[in-house]
Amino acid sequence: MTTTDPHSESTNSTAVEITDIGVDFGHVTALESISLSIADGAFFTLVGPSGCGKTTLLRSIAGLETPSHGKVSIGGRDVTTEPPEARNVGIVFQNYSLFPHLSVADNVGYGLQFHDLSGQRDPEARVAELLELVDxxxxxxxxxxELSGGQKQRVALARALAPEPDVLLLDEPLSALDARLRAKLRVQIKTIQRDLGITTVYVTHDQAEALAISDRIAVIQQGQIQQVDTPETVYRQPASRAVAEFMGNNNVFEGSVADDGQHLETEGKLLPLPETHDRAPGTSLTVSIRPESLVVADSQQGDPAVLSATVETVEFLGDAYRVHCRWRDKSVLVTTAATTPPEGTVKLHFDPEDVHLL
Amino acid sequence: MRAKASRLLPVGIAAMLTTLVVVFYYPVGSVLGSAISVGGRLTLDPLVAVLGDPFYTGSAHSLVTAPASLPERFVAWVNAGMPAVDFGLFGFTAYQALLSTVVSVAVGLPGAYLLARFEFPGREFLRSVTILPFVMPSILVAVGFLAMFGRTGVVNDLLATVGLGPVNVVFTLEIVILAHAFYNAPLVTRLVTAAWESVDTRSVETARTLGAPPLRAFRDVTLPQLVPAILTASVLTFIFTFLSFPIVLALGGLQLATVEVWLFARVQNLELVEAATLGAIETALSLGLIYIYLRFEATQISTHGQGQLRSRLPLFDGWQSVSDPRRLGVFLYCLVAAVLFVGPLVSLVVESLTTPNGAFTLDYYAFLLAQQASAAVGTINPLAAIINSLLFGLGALVLALPMGVLVSVVATHEGSGSRFAEALLTAPLAVSGIVLGLGMLRTLVFGTTVFGHRLTVTGPIAIVAAHAIAAYPFVTRNVTPALSGIDDRLVDAARALGADRPTVLVDIELPLIAPALIAGAAFAFAISIGEFDSTVLLAEGVDSATMPVALERYTANRSLGPNLGPATAMGTVLLAVTTGSFILIDRTGRRWER
Structure with a gap:
């Protein structure tokens, strides 16, 4: 496995290729028609609300779900009809799923008997090596x-990695752990992944976790892919309103492009748009503005890039305040690093370039 | 009801322990005592007499009578080419229990596979039906088998219509073992299904992704998690069939006697010392087995609350699915199971409604009501037996319910309470009904002198006490999970809202355990209605006979004619009462496991 910069896709070969797969459970369609290619060595995250089909997609890669149509390739080999044991993948589930009747070492070493590893390593040495790896x-x-939740999950990770799988599949591996441990283990997983350079598909419903850990993110909703891109792009330039709202507390405004082509007409007010855009006057338009792009400040009258809003609720987050405001009939969310919480009527500034067209 | 237990609890425990000492430990102790004492003097003579008797222990008797000759006997045996060795009555009892266990596991395991891995209409119902044997009197099962396989039974009737037969399988080891399987295979199915369902599907899937093919994943991951349940069920089945009494008595007779049946015969011949010695040895053996059982039970791996249930395959998934070998096997199993489990019960009802010529009749039911007229000597009045059964059942219920609840309260207490409760629960399981009945007969019914007063207890009271002893563990097994399932915070919340402790008990805790109480009560009633072993000893003459006792007498009494008519009619009534109890348990006690 070669370690390359997963961001520069052009130089990378594809590790997992999913072509037009669909999965039905009886009369329910779990996945409609999904195509994805995952670069070699990438940390690729499937994120979406529960029931969106992300776990079904992961299980289809593992061979634990049989697609009703479509193709799955791993390392250039078509594995669509292969059983899980022939795919050389490693999987980690949310609830650890350690074999309760086997010791930790036997758990980690279980897969070695089915794999002929290069280098003729002694299985015991390999088990010790992996236990070392997961600390x-x-x-x-x-x-x-006898293990705590976090220890169990690290054993499960070691077990999945022991036979040197081509792809590591992680199905909400941190969701059963408490917040502090979750953050710690997240870093550990990311570090191990980068050191081994192993292609990893990670499933989570937690957008913050997806942003923190991934090279690339696929946002899935209702069995369909909404957007595939880097965390930064998915966060800053969501492809749709659904993605914008899912990726965290975005302020979404609906209306139409004003006659001057420079403003959005919404809630009976004109909001400035970025200088260059491709929307014709009169067409309907949805935009999003991130809470951190809004600045609470005094302002001159008449500045169009200002919302005059009323503070409703303030949450103190430690390093910032999250302020829930009301502007006309809409609730607007602002994050501010001010040292005292805003109150009463406030002016919310924004740079028109931070307005994202959906 | 836990930490802040009322002051009544110690009083209740003291009352219960006193009751147990009087009606259980003292009578049983007197039986065990007479195995090691003669005329108040400690001696091993009775034990030596039994263990040294080739009739009881076969070739092993020389271990006691001539231990020094053992090596040369062993050499002689090896030189003779190691011929089959006879281990006497104890050996035979263990042998038939072993065979019964093997057959029960063989019949029960496919059932667990069916219930755990396939989805089909009626699966839940079938699963709950597996507790039916617990409430079904074993003498009833025996009569059902006679109705099916007996000389005039359904099988021979069917064979006759095609010009074959008759087949005589009554009084063979095979039918005894089949009846034991009827009784115990559902237990195997129940325990193994529960274990199978708790196997985390993700761990099987993990094994698959690590490279294990399906059968290998089953062997490496699923099977090891089933083995403790299979062993537990096997040991329980062995205990039950080792102590089995009515089935062997009715289907095997004295020529296939087990220790328990022979013990009964000794009591009937008034050879009480020999009977007591047998009882002591038997109790020691069953205590040893129960110790093994508890060890196995403790090794059950708990994946509680972690496992993800594997989705079941639809049993019938289009006509193509029928050719699937797994499903073919399951269908074949269903056919065998239908004959084994449904056959005897249907035969029972059919035989109760047909004359030997096959015509419809209600005469046998009329007989149940009109027995007073034909007062044959020694014949049990059926109506009186039915009334006795119901009265004793109510009496046992009134006694067993508070005892069982008390043990549940102790069991859910923190600290040493649960061990203490376990001992209270296990003791009745270790002592066979015959030994308890014998003990009560010798001490309570025949009378005991305390401080110069001769105290005696009548048969009916002794019967009710014996039934309550047999029944209270079932109350506890229902109530304990419900009681321990009550979140302490519910009590705290109610008290914070202003309710005082007794109000919380009435408003919160009782409603929450009410279904379990009802299920426990139904169990206790059903156990009492079906109890045979101690009742048959304690029922003086014919006055206190119950339905199961009457059933056995009608089966054995050839003067009633060659057909089983009266027995099957009485059996059908008993079946109706049992089924009623089962429905009540099923509706209210769904949480009851094991």
Missing amino acids: LPGFGDRTPT
Whole structure:
């Protein structure tokens, strides 16, 4: 496995190629028609609300779900009809799913008997090596019941990695852990992934986790892919209103392009648009403005890039305040790093270039 | 009801322990005591007499009578080419229990596969039906098998219509073992299904992604998680069939006697010391087995609350699915299971409604009501037996319910309470009904002198007490999960809202455990209605006979004619009462497991 910069796609070969797959459960369509290519060595995250089909997609890569149509290739090999044991993937589930009757070492070593690893390594040495990797040296003789949640999940990770899989599949691996441990283990997973350069598909419903950990993100909603891009792009330039709202507390305004072509007519007011855009006057338009793009400040009258809003609720986040305001009939969210919480009527400034057209 | 238990609890425990000492530990202790004492002097003579008797222990008797000759006997045996060894009555009892266990597991395991891995209409119902054997009197099962396989039974009637037969399988080991399988295979199915359902589907899938083919993943991941349940069920089945009494008595007779049946015969011959010695040895053996059982039960791996249930395959998924070998096997199994499980019960009802010539009749039911007229000597009045059964059932219920609830309260207490409760729950399981009945007969019914007063207890009271002893563990097993399932915070919340402790008990806790109480009560009633082992010893003459006792007498009494008519009619009534109890349990006690 070669370690290359996963961001520069042109130089990368494709590790996982999904072509037009669909999955039906009886009369329910879980996945409609999905195509994706995942670059070699990338940390690729499938994110979406629960029930959107992201886990079904992951399970289809593993061979645990049989698509009703479409094709799955791993490393250039068509594995659509292959059973899971023939795909050389490693999977980690949310609830660890350690074999309760086997020791930690036997759990980690279980997959080695089915794989002929290059280098003729001693299985015991390989198990020790992996326990070292996940920071659990000497835990081999314990039983899964003696471990904490975070330790169990690291054993599950070691078990999945032991046979040197082509792809590592992680299905909400951190969701059963408490917030502090989640953040810690997230960094550990990311570090191990980068050190090994292993192609990783990560499923989560937590957009913040997706943004923090991924090279690329696929946002899935209702069995369909909404957007595939880098975390930065998905966050700053969501492809649709649904993505904008899912990727975190975006302020969305609906209206139409004013006659001058420079403003959005919404809620009976004109909001300035970025200088260059391709929308014709009169067409209907939806835009989003991120909460951190709005600035609470005093302002001169008549500046169009200002919303005059009323503070309704303030949440203190430690490093910032999240302010819930009301502007006309809309609720507007603002994050501000001010040292005292705003109150009463406030002016919300924004740079027209921060207005994102959907 | 936990930490802040009322002051009544110690009083209740003291009352219960006193009751147990009087009606359980003292009677049973007197039986065990007479195995190691003669005329108040400690001696091993009774034990040596039994263990040294080739009739009881076969070739092993020389272990006791001539231990020094053992090595040369062993050499002689090896030189003779190691011929089959006879281990006497104890050996035979263990042998038939072992065979019964193997057959029960063989019949029960495919059932667990069916229930755990396939989806079909009626699956939930079938699953709950597996508790039916717990409430079904075993003498009823025996009569059902006679109605099916007996000389004039349904199978022979069917064979006759095609010009074959008759087949005689009554009084063979095979039918005894089949009846044991009827009784115990559902237990195997129940325990293994529960284990199978708790196997985390994700761990099987993980094994697959790590490279294990389906059968290998089953062997490596699923099977090891089933083995403790299979072993637990096997040991329980072995205990039950080792102590089995009415089935062997009715279907095997004295020529296939087990220890329990022989013990009963000794009591009937008034050879009470020999009976007591047998009972002591038997109790020691079953205690040993129960110890093994508890060890196995403790090794059950708990994946509680973690496992994700594997989705079940539809049993029938289009006509193409029928050719799937797994489904073919399951269909074949269903056919066998229908004959084994449904056959005897249907035969029972059919035989109760037909004359030996096959014509419809209600005469046998009329007999149940009109027995007073034909007062044959030694024949049990059926109407009186039905009334006795119902009265004893109510009495046992009144006694068993508070006892069972008390043990549940103790069991859910923090600390040593649960161990104490476990001992209270296990003791009745370890002592067979015959031993308890014998003990009560010798001490309570025949009388005991306390401080110069001769105290005696009548048969009916002893019967009710014996039934309550047999029944209260079932109340506890229903109530404990419900009680421990009550979130302490509910009580705290109610008290914070202003309710005092007794009000919380009435408003919050009782409604929450009410279904379990009803299920426990139905269990206790059903256990009492079906109890045979101690009742048959304690029922003086014919006055206190119950339905199961009457059933056995009608089966054995050839003077009533070659057909089973009266027995099957009485059996059908018993079946109706049992089924009623089962429906009540099923509706109210769904959480009841094991």
